[in-house]
Amino acid sequence: MRGTPGYMAPEWLNSVITEKVDVYSFGIVVLEILCGRKNVDRSLPEEDGHLVSVFKRKAEDGELLDLMDKYNEEMQSNAAEVMEMMKVAAWCLQNEYAKRPSMSIVVKFLEGKMDGENECDFSNPPVLAEVGTIGHPTDTAAWISSILSGPR
Structure with missing residues (x-):
């Protein structure tokens, strides 16, 4: 197994490696940018040292805005966009690789070629609630060609 600790997907532990x-x-990386901190920070108390754990806890408590980089004025003035990007991060951080979007779908969303409200359900990200599905457009014909293969 090779990779940077804190950035490796959960499936690395099971040896079922996918493109996801x-x-x-x-x-x-998106979460680090939005929060203005590293994913793993050993200088913080143990319960706050891993950003994904803090992200999940804050989401469950309805306090995601508390995670926003407080030293970045542009982030502060664009809180609604930051919240949308946090949803994208949650969409990408799901533990089950099959529920994560392909990178091409994420790019289409970020380019504005997919409408988040109509194409993707961000209301209940599994990384936060661990139930439901997210990011599946209602019209699968529009995205079927973008899906990457499953496990190698």
């Missing part, structure tokens, strides 16, 4: 490990890592 990169999507997970992308979600970590």
Whole structure:
């Protein structure tokens, strides 16, 4: 197993490696940018040292805005967009690789070629609630060609 601790998808532990490990890592990077901190920070108390755990806890408590980078004025003035990007991060950080979108779907969403409200259900991200599905457009014909293969 090779990779940077804190950026590796959960499936690395099971040796079922898919193309979606990169999507997970992308979600970590997005979260770090939005929160203005590293994913793993050993200088913080143990319960706050792992950003994904803090993200999940804050989401369950309805306090995601508390995670936003407080030193970045642009983030502060665009809180609604930051919240949308946190949903994208949650979409990418799901533990089950099959529920994560392909990177091409994420790119289409970020380019505005997919409408988040109509194409993707961000209301209950499994990384936060561990139930339901997220990111599956209602019209599968529009995204079927973008799905990458499953396990290698």
